[in-house]
Amino acid sequence: MRTPAALPHGRAATSHLLRCALPLALLVPCLAWGASPIDATWRTVANNGSLIPSATCAPYVAIPSPSCRVFNSFNQPSVNTSGLVVFRARSKGGGGLGEPQQGVYTRDMGGRNEPIVRIIDRDTAVPQPSNRNTDFQETPAFPRIDANWPTIVTRGIHPPVWQVTNDAGEVVEQVGTNGVYANPFGDLVTGESRLGSVAAFPFFHVPGEPGTAFDIVPGAPAITNHDIIVFKGNYTVGTVSKTGVYYRQLMNAPFPMAGGPSLSPGSGTQPVVLIASSDSYIPGTSIHFGSTAPPSAAEGKVVFLGLDNEEQPTVGGIYLAPIGAPQPALRALVKIGDQVPGERPSAHFTQLGEGLSFDGRMVAFWGAWGAETQPLTLQCPQDGNANLIAYCHQLYPGGHTVQIPVHQGMFVHDVARGRTWAIAKSPNIFSTFLYWNFSGKAPGDSSEEDGELARWRSASFIAVSRLGNRGLAAKGLFHVAFKASTGTLENGAYVNAVDGIYLSSGPVFSLLRAAVITGMPGTVLDPQAVDPATGEALPITTLGIERDGFRGDQLVINASMANEEAGWAGIYLTRMRF
Known part of the structure; x- marks a missing residue:
């Protein structure tokens, strides 16, 4: 498998x-x-010999140790046209090391010997709004990056970030366990959070459903025009589960708080905007979208897959929407039932x-x-x-x-x-x-x-x-x-x-x-991909690429190399010659 x-x-x-x-x-x-x-x-972005940057790890600290380790495995990376790579990776765990270190990291491959930079790991505090000093627990999807900007975006899972109290100062509830995080203005900010049910943060609520928070933002959110996040959101109205595709423009402004100091750094108060949801009709039909997929975005436009039924679709397809007015007119690009290019007329x-x-x-x-x-x-x-x-x-x-x-x-x-x-x-x-x-x-x-x-x-x-x-x-x-x-x-x-x-x-x-x-010598990608016992090149065994892995002439992949006794893995980038 x-x-x-x-x-x-x-x-x-x-x-x-x-x-x-x-x-x-x-x-x-x-x-x-x-x-x-x-x-x-091919150039190495990071590999199993790369030290994981952390809040407590310094180059002179002996490795491995609980606070200073090397990478062990990598998810598919993303890259922008300037060669800035963002990736999710983790270290080994167990064996006295405790839980593995894991997080989101970047490396600028457009410069000379730039270091790996930590964006999020388990020692990173969730940015405002937060009144519980909460740290991130997991970044469960591959991170993405704007094609022409250094802005990255990622999902984040964590314990509750916000404690709601009543007039007597008693804790009523603790909320905010996941969200979307980006860095368009330098510092990491909260772009969307499960705080839409909190009166202080109405700009996070589901459009058209005041006081309703998104349950979760599944998949990998996208970023375009430097400061616009685009994402799929799941939510519940009564007992009915719903889904949709949305965007939010981030602003370099703190979150205002009535009767107290503003929360900074923030992403402003622009509301979430609806593109399409379970309440939207599939264009040209009287059928609502039954499922939507995490979108992609570029140059102020969004594309996403929307279907009547995810498992056995009969209508729906790939749709284009401009970022602008709420619930814009959707343009069908490719639909279920369309003729397959180059095939017989009956092939759809x-x-x-x-x-x-x-x-x-x-x-x-x-x-x-x-x-x-x-x-x-x-x-x-x-x-x-x-x-x-x-x-x-x-x-x-x-x-x-x-x-x-x-x-x-x-x-x-x-x-x-x-x-x-x-x-x-x-x-x-x-x-x-x-x-x-x-x-x-x-x-x-x-x-x-x-x-x-x-x-x-x-x-x-x-x-x-x-x-x-x-x-x-x-x-x-x-x-x-x-x-x-x-x-x-x-x-x-x-x-x-x-x-x-x-x-x-x-x-x-x-x-x-x-x-x-697979089967090629791993030294084609990485000169360190050798069996230490024999000095022979390890064969490539697994390869990965994602939808934001080819930007301009920058192509970035992840790969693993192994034989029965030894293994190696890393992230690798090349500049294509057209």
Whole structure:
């Protein structure tokens, strides 16, 4: 089972293969016997030898120790056009070290030997509003960054931050256990918080539902125009669960408090603004949105997936909305039931992926069509949260079988032209672009309060950029990087599976290139990826990329390298040559 979650070093290594740059028809034999690598020089952003910056760790302190450790595993990173990388990572725990260190970090790869910078970890105080001196507990989704600004945005989970008292000074309740956090003005500020039920903070409440707070902001929020956060929010009205997509403009201003000093640093009092919700009709229908997905945003515009039914959609699709007036008119870009580019007229999209990459004009996405499927048996994870692993084994002691669409692919839609292109498809070259992960909240786990109970979720991974050459970008030229697998699916498992990060350009497609694939020597990415006992290069075993991992000519990935005895992992960046 290959998972898109955090990538600690694994154990199993696939056979050694080389990267290739060949026309589509020749890619399969290329993968079989190897070819020349693409011209790319990878630089290490962070790896298992990098010291984790913390409030108490200094370079001269012996490591490992409870307060001074090195990274052990990494989630998929994000990058802006200047080479500022933001990533979520963690250290090892146990063995006398206590709980693992984990958090969100940045490193400026546009400079010379810039240090890794801590943004949030478990020793970081949650910013105002807070009257309980609360520290962060978890950052449960990959962090994102504005394409053209150094502003990062991330979710945060923590104990309650606000204590509500009555006139007698007695504590009535403690609230505020999760939120969205960003740094558009330097200091970390609260962009959205589960404080909408508190009278002092009406700008955090659900639009149209005064006094109602969001239960949780699932997935990864986005950031655009330096100071506008865009997010999915779940909330409850009475006993009815609802969902929607929203934005809020942050201001460099404290939070005013009646009868007391203002709270600083703050993000102003601009209210949350509705884009679409469970009370909105799917354009062109009399059906409300039954589900929405975490959005992407760029250049003052938002794209998101909205469907009538997440599991078996019949209407809905990918929608574009301008940031401006509340509940703006939605423009359908790609819909369930649309013709699949390059396929027979009877081939129509039946599924669309949530993970949209958006650069302001191009939207990259996963889609599937047809009724033909193959069974895949998912096995519970072996690394990560112990409660989550135990819960998975409790539910699926013998594994969990899902149906994988035979016909699926990666696509790019040009908002300006209103046209969609196919980038790559299965089963012609690749076996799948879909990856599965058991994630969510285990019963009794407070780190994901009010989150959904854990379940198997699928995801696809693609990133689009049209900024490598601004003259050509204006004409609609774009570049994409995506994750895909080769191999055959037999008896519920992939045979001879090889994962890779692949590259292509459009709208005229001539080459499909493999940037990195599993089985390659890890020293292609990182000179430290060697077995200390033998000095031999460790093979690459897992790879990751996210929707904000390709900006301008900056491409950033995470990878793990391992054999039976040793392992290594890290975050790696290259500047693409177009």
